[in-house]
Amino acid sequence: MSFQAYIDNIQKKTGKTPEDFKKLAEEKGFVSSGQVxxxxxxxxxxxxxxxxxxxxxxxxxxxSLKGKTS
Incomplete structure (x- = not known):
């Protein structure tokens, strides 16, 4: 499965984009200043x-949080 297929399936299942997950991870303190x-x-x-x-x-x-986009 390609990286994009994973992302597409995640979005279908959760309704969230990688950017949404980034915001949530920042709120949890998992990401700070754009870095995991x-x-x-x-x-x-x-x-x-x-x-x-x-x-x-x-x-x-x-x-995706680490910066991979494809």
């Missing part, structure tokens, strides 16, 4: 619990 400041596990655990994402989809959001 916690370990990937903290972010993926949050996404799995709160949004019921699978590991691969949670990692796609983590990658």
């Amino acid at each position: 400041v916690v370990k990937a596990t903290q972010i993926t655990d949050w996404l799995k619990k709160e949004f019921e994402l699978g590991h691969g989809h949670a990692m796609a959001i983590y990658a």
